[in-house]
Amino acid sequence: MKNYQSLVHSWIQENNEIGIELLQQLVRNRSVQANEYEAQQVMVNHLKKLDLEIDEWEVEGDIFNHPYFCSTRKQFLKSPNVVAVKRGKGKGKSIILNGHIDVVPEGDVTQWSDDPYSGKIIKGKMYGRGTTDMKGGTVSLLLAIQALKELGIELKGDIIFQSVIEEESGGAGTLETIIRGYKADAAIIPEPTNMKIFPKQQGSMWFRLTIKGRSAHGGTRYEGVSAIEKALPVISAIQALEKVRNSRIVDPLYENKPIPIPINLGVIRGGDWPSSVADEVIIEGRIGVAPDEAMSHAQEELKQCLKDLEEQDPWFKKYPVGLDWFGARWVPGTIDEEHPLMAILQKKFQQVKNIKPRIEASPWGTDGGLLEKVGGIPVIVFGPGTTEIAHFPNEYIELDRMFEVAEIIALTLIDWCGVNN
Amino acid sequence: MKNYQSLVHSWIQENNEIGIELLQQLVRNRSVQANEYEAQQVMVNHLKKLDLEIDEWEVEGDIFNHPYFCSTRKQFLKSPNVVAVKRGKGKGKSIILNGHIDVVPEGDVTQWSDDPYSGKIIKGKMYGRGTTDMKGGTVSLLLAIQALKELGIELKGDIIFQSVIEEESGGAGTLETIIRGYKADAAIIPEPTNMKIFPKQQGSMWFRLTIKGRSAHGGTRYEGVSAIEKALPVISAIQALEKVRNSRIVDPLYENKPIPIPINLGVIRGGDWPSSVADEVIIEGRIGVAPDEAMSHAQEELKQCLKDLEEQDPWFKKYPVGLDWFGARWVPGTIDEEHPLMAILQKKFQQVKNIKPRIEASPWGTDGGLLEKVGGIPVIVFGPGTTEIAHFPNEYIELDRMFEVAEIIALTLIDWCGVNN
Incomplete structure (x- = not known):
């Protein structure tokens, strides 16, 4: 058996520039929602050099x-999905390598030290929206695939590379790859995990609560019913529900998380005049969904929590708290920690990094939930980006981490898909 | 002594049309803030017929x-104040009769059954913005003055009639009459009281609270501090303050009011993303001020209430709750219930209506607070309009009540200012 590690390491070190140039090209194309076309063309042009079947x-x-x-979009014209398949020689296990091309908007440009799409490199870090989340991770995948090709390492199993749209907005791109028939024995998504390995991802859903009151003049406020006051027991009930839901999480992966699956009440608004009694309060939030929990179960629990309020206060019997599921939704994901891909990835990580990887459960969802819950494909999330800087101004990626992940992935592919020695 | 009651009654009954036409003219001029000019010209033209000294x-x-x-206006060009004085023969007590010319906007026109400025009469009610609040009451005053003139009843004391701007927006019009030197031994303001007599009026002020949090991703919400959660103890503290403040009100005039001087939290808004921890919550409200309380005392109590939170939670020590006094403000008012004008007004009410008047404390402020607190003039609020319909669509006034109040006021003037028999 050849010393694949040494070969892969050398090739990636000698070809750093390929990764850097590709990442810059990708970052300089502002692929926010509905604007993914140009970045996907960069992707396709690169894929063509790798002798893949491009779809x-x-x-x-x-x-x-x-x-x-889950999407607010009514059509996806000019927002192509891209899948590229490297056929194996046969009798090996297949793998999906999935990265999303869409980025969240840059936000307030004045908070950036430079053009948010500069791709500028300072002290080993490349800056720009999407460097960390997650074009850098995607470049790791492509470097891994190219290293194998250039080194003449032929795998038995298929590699299915996916550059999808819409991850930041509900996952329609990855869902579409499943509907189109792309399957594999496992998948890796190099979202920004700070090089941690995430066998589990928290899912989440947004909800909107509508709490009714009855208006009156503030000077005789007792003639009305304040929706702001009625919001207080609703908030308390949700805080109690969060406690109950989290008390069930006994997975040691969560032992350092004070609240493994939080319910966050993020927005409140109600009333329109200081001296009137507020007749409506809207609360918007997100409920965390446990890695092995059905989305519908979380929905049912929140619904029941609000229903229980009707027993506490006849006002809620008359005016039940409205509950809408709206906006974004991320499906939770989980892979058995004893899954062979977990063992391979950890082993390769240790070989490359000379330390043990940290295994954690992610507090946020990825498209991995869809691959697992809809596609039945076990998924590991593991990538080079910096979690804390995703979605923030001055987003960057440490390029060395990107190359390390490329190496770890290439070696993982060799073991997982198998080679003909 | 002549039978003034019979004379006044007959004159007003025979001259209903004068009041109706004047009220229609006033109502048909949309005298919302900064648009009072035309209505004040109607007023001045009418006053000229009454032989008054017009200012x-x-x-x-x-x-x-x-x-x-208290006003958001930077100038009052083309928004004249009007005062008209009927000099007495001397040695009598003087009186201010104060009505405001400004009206609140009509709001959503589709909620009106007719043009909001129609002045249309249906079954004894005249409809239109300002009929009840308070052009109808002002017409009562003018009918009373005219009745005395036409009947040749000469008073000893001065009558100072005031048609002021800005009552709905902080009282700058009435404040200006005080600054200009208009004083009297007492005052009557015919705001819409449903014919009740209000020797006391609740004052009020608007305030804005700013509660700080620290943002974080909803999936790791324990890394942030939710301003929505921090708003809960603030709301509780204010509810407790309201209890303490109201426990001190022992005036029997308030015995039927569940909360004599409410603190109303009317508006809440905070956070901007369901899956982010809210880093700020704004609450806007109005604090009721007791009739005999200084505005500054109420302000001080709210300030201290927020200060006390700092002992309960170190977060508030680091990020004290912001407190701003903004927007509208109404000074409270009170007159001794044993004041002779109270006795006269009640007696005249009973003579005209054949029932005892209801004496109450108003849950809202008027310009009376300024006349009393700044001008040192005892004020009674008593008028023909319908409290419940003020500021609402399809505002109306019962014309018979307007004529009754004109009669009661005319008879009150005779007793208060005195006549040479």
Whole structure:
């Protein structure tokens, strides 16, 4: 058996520039939602050099009626999804390598020290929206695939590389790859995990509560019913529900998390005049979903929590708290920690980094939940980006981490998909 | 002594049309803030017929630095104040009769059954913005003055009639009459009291609370501090303050009011993303001020209440709750219930209506607070309008009540100012 580690390491070190140039090209194309076209063309042009079977298409059709479809978009014209397959020689295990091309908007430009799409490199860090989340991780995947190709290492199993749209907005891109029939024995998503390995990801859903009151003049406020006051027991009930839901999480992966699956009440608004009694309060929040929990179970629990308020206060019997599920949704994901891919990835990490990897459960969702819950594909999330800087101004990636992950992934592919020695 | 009651009654009954036409003219001029000019010209033209000394002027100068000045306006050009004086024969007590010319906007026109400024009469009610609040009451005053003139009843004391701007927006019009030197031994303001007599009026002030949090991702919400959660003890503290403040009110006039001087939290808004921890919550409200309480005392109590939170939670020590006094403000008012004008007004009410008047404390402020607290003039609020319909669509006034109040006021003037028999 060849010393693959040494070969892969050398090739990636000698070809750093390929990764840097590709990442810069990707970052300089501002691929926010509905604007992914140019970045996907960069991707396709690069994929062509790797002798892959390229499938580029616009999402349409059945997806809009899929129970896991979640998007505010009515069409995806000019927002292509891209999948590229490297066929194996046969009799090996296949793998999906999935990265999203969409980035969140740059926000307030004045908070950036430089153009948010500069791709500028300072002291080993490349700056720009999407460097960390997650074009850098995607470049790790492509470097890994190219290293194997250039080194003439032929795998038995198939590699299915995916550059998807819409991860930041509900996962329609990855859902579409499943509907289109792409399957594999396992998957890796190099989202920014700070090089930690995440076998579990928290899911989440947004909800909107509508609490009713009855208006009156503030000087005779006792003639009305304040929706702001009625919001207080609703908030308390949700705090209690969060406690109950979290008391069930006994997975040691969560032992350092004060609240493994938080319910966050992020927005409140109500009333429109200081001296009137508020007749409505809206609260918007997100409920965390446990890695092995059905989304519908979390929904049911919140619904029941609000229903229970009706026994405490007849006002809620008359005016039940409204509950809408709206906006974004991320499906939770989990892979058995004894899954062979977990063992391989940890081993390769240790070989490359000379330390044991940290295994944790992520506090946020990825498209991995869809691959697992809809596609039945076990997923590990593991990538080079910096969690804390994702979605923030002056987002960056440490390029050395990107190359390390490329190495770890290449070696993992060799073990997982198998080679003909 | 002549039978003034019979004379006044007959004159007003025979001259209903004068009041109706004048009220229609006033209502058909939409005298919302900064648009009072035309209605004041209607007023001046009418006053000219009554042989009064007319003083019409634009508010300017010192008022902007007065401690009781409250307005968002920077100038009052084309928004004249009007005062008209009927000199008495001497040695009588003087009286201010004060009505405001400004009306609140009509709001959503689709909620009105007719043009909000129609002045249309249906079954004894005249409809339109300002009929009840309070052009109808002002017409009562003018009918009373005219009745005395036409009947040749000459008073000893002066009558100072005032048609002021800005009552709905902080009282700059009435404040200006005080600054200009208009004084009297007592005052009556015919705001819409449903014919109740209000020797006391609740004052109020608006305030804005700013509660700080620290942002974080909702999936790791324990890394942040939710301003929504921090708002809960603030709300509780204010509810407790309201209890303490109201426990001190022992005046029997308030015995039927569950909360004599409410603190109303009318507006809440905070956070901008369901899956982020809210880093700020704003609460806007109005604090009721007791009739005999200094505005500054109420302000001090709210300030101290927020200060006390710092002992309960070190977060508030680091990030004290912000407190701003903004927007509208109404000074409370009180007159001794044993004041002779109270006795006269009640007696005249009973003569005209054949029932005892209801004496109450108003849950809202009027310009009476300024006349009393700044001008040192005892004030009674008593008028024909319907409290419940003030500021609402389809505002109306019962014309018979307007004529009754005219009668009661005319008879009150005779007794208060005195006549040479």
